[in-house]
Amino acid sequence: MASEPLVLGIETSCDETGVGVVRGHTLLADAVASSVDEHARFGGVVPEVASRAHLEAMVPTIERACEEARIRPYDVDAIAVTSGPGLAGALLVGVAAAKALAVGLGKPIYGVNHLAAHVAVDQVEHGPLPEPCIALLVSGGHSSLLEVSDVTQGVEPLGSTIDDAAGEAFDKVARLLGLPFPGGPYIDREARSGSSVAIDFPRGLTSQRDLQRHRFDFSFSGLKTAVARWVEARERSGEPVPVADVAASFQEAVCDVLTAKAIDAAAHRGIEDLLIGGGVAANSRLRVLAEERAAGKGIRVRVPRPKLCTDNGAMVAALGAELVARGRTPSALDLPADSSMPLTTVVA
Amino acid sequence: MLLALDTATPAVTVALHDGERVVAASTVVDARRHGELLATGITAVLDEAWVARQDLTAIAVGVGPGPFTGLRVGLVTARTLGAVLEIPVYGVCTLDVLAAEATESGIGEPFLVATDARRKEVYWASYSGLGHRLDGPQVSRPADLATDRPVVGRGAVLYPEAFPSGRAPEHPSAAVLARALAEERVEPLDPEPLYLRRPDAAEPGKRKRVS
Numbered sequence A: 001m002a003s004e005p006l007v008l009g010i011e012t013s014c015d016e017t018g019v020g021v022v023r024g025h026t027l028l029a030d031a032v033a034s035s036v037d038e039h040a041r042f043g044g045v046v047p048e049v050a051s052r053a054h055l056e057a058m059v060p061t062i063e064r065a066c067e068e069a070r071i072r073p074y075d076v077d078a079i080a081v082t083s084g085p086g087l088a089g090a091l092l093v094g095v096a097a098a099k100a101l102a103v104g105l106g107k108p109i110y111g112v113n114h115l116a117a118h119v120a121v122d123q124v125e126h127g128p129l130p131e132p133c134i135a136l137l138v139s140g141g142h143s144s145l146l147e148v149s150d151v152t153q154g155v156e157p158l159g160s161t162i163d164d165a166a167g168e169a170f171d172k173v174a175r176l177l178g179l180p181f182p183g184g185p186y187i188d189r190e191a192r193s194g195s196s197v198a199i200d201f202p203r204g205l206t207s208q209r210d211l212q213r214h215r216f217d218f219s220f221s222g223l224k225t226a227v228a229r230w231v232e233a234r235e236r237s238g239e240p241v242p243v244a245d246v247a248a249s250f251q252e253a254v255c256d257v258l259t260a261k262a263i264d265a266a267a268h269r270g271i272e273d274l275l276i277g278g279g280v281a282a283n284s285r286l287r288v289l290a291e292e293r294a295a296g297k298g299i300r301v302r303v304p305r306p307k308l309c310t311d312n313g314a315m316v317a318a319l320g321a322e323l324v325a326r327g328r329t330p331s332a333l334d335l336p337a338d339s340s341m342p343l344t345t346v347v348a
Numbered sequence B: 001m002l003l004a005l006d007t008a009t010p011a012v013t014v015a016l017h018d019g020e021r022v023v024a025a026s027t028v029v030d031a032r033r034h035g036e037l038l039a040t041g042i043t044a045v046l047d048e049a050w051v052a053r054q055d056l057t058a059i060a061v062g063v064g065p066g067p068f069t070g071l072r073v074g075l076v077t078a079r080t081l082g083a084v085l086e087i088p089v090y091g092v093c094t095l096d097v098l099a100a101e102a103t104e105s106g107i108g109e110p111f112l113v114a115t116d117a118r119r120k121e122v123y124w125a126s127y128s129g130l131g132h133r134l135d136g137p138q139v140s141r142p143a144d145l146a147t148d149r150p151v152v153g154r155g156a157v158l159y160p161e162a163f164p165s166g167r168a169p170e171h172p173s174a175a176v177l178a179r180a181l182a183e184e185r186v187e188p189l190d191p192e193p194l195y196l197r198r199p200d201a202a203e204p205g206k207r208k209r210v211s
């Protein structure tokens, strides 16, 4: 291709309607409309509420992205869209919109894996992806450790959560502490004035026995229950709950396990680059702890800026641009939305 | 050149109307694959009629009522295509499309249109013998609407005990949608979904204790 590929990407796998525009490794637009406020009073994302919001936000968000990028839709070389995994009804809105663009513009469409897109987005921040690399993807919907040898071909799952996603644990503990939804940013803020060693919360799947079977897997359900028990015991004894200390100690337990296992995976596979993505990657302690531990092992850490870590269309466009650049075959126009799309599939 | 489509029922139906007549049409009934079938249905009718996408001058879309997931596929497709081609998008009540076809075939007496709303309910509207909508659209239990009048749409197939006088058509046709709109027999609406139900969502109750 004479110039770098220009791709418009659409993301609707959860509660963010994201439309991004990327040329090669350059981010041109990242428009996001979120329905998070509509979900707050339910304490979690309500799929039908999210799907309705995607429909209403879709065309305005596409137009905003094109304006921001100073392009006309006709200029793009391809359309990319998250076709899975995610909420089925929500994915379907994005996939249908992407197909309408593909038909209306006569351009190819790539239905891509949401998790691979979380990895690829780092290219618009830090340049070409170091391949192979280890990717730690943590959000309200996923907690996975992956080995990425070619982000356009497939990623190898090393481990994932066996119960709650890390972000889910943040939401649940926030609720326990009377903090708003989504819990991540509020726990992070509270934790700054608390002590991370005040309470010794359990680290899931880190015992010698668990490590044999679950070396790279995570579990946050036991931690969540332990926090609930501790808070309830306090309440029963009539003592005030030290919110900042609970937040800091809980956050430490999560970040400790995530970073320890990610660094272990890198060392085990002899890989020198660790990439962290997903909404929980916006957590300040996770970033610091990962840097600290990686430095000691000669491992480089890449974390995109927070706005690129949470779900957005730019990450889909970034992966799309890489797919076009490497000459990968586009999807068929009858591509389905696949709520449980496997990690090993990058393009549907 | 009008592109018409409807995904508010198990049918994924697409048609092209050149101002005088329907020049291509495609209908596939598959309640679970709206998202897969609609775009290919559109390219199929364009190809069949030798029409380029740039020749489209308007889009008409069934706005339901209908099961939400399928309904949204049609609406987001119509809105996005309309935006990118810079052409107007009109909505048409899906029940009116069924009524228009029944009227075309000379039903000649007051009738009901009823489609599947799932959860043992139907989306419905009532019409005069000339096809004017008198009541609805609404969502109700079939037993509450039981009638010997003719009933058009899948509701009569699903609930014969409430609706013994079922009539064709069972599903809407985009060809009829296009024709009825072109001939001003149905009222154009904004392309906004007729959900008629609020999302299922419960606010969390008091926290459950773990110990």
Ligand SMILES: [Zn+2]
Pocket: A114, A118, A139, A141, A278, A279, A310, A311
């Ligand atoms: Zn995500």
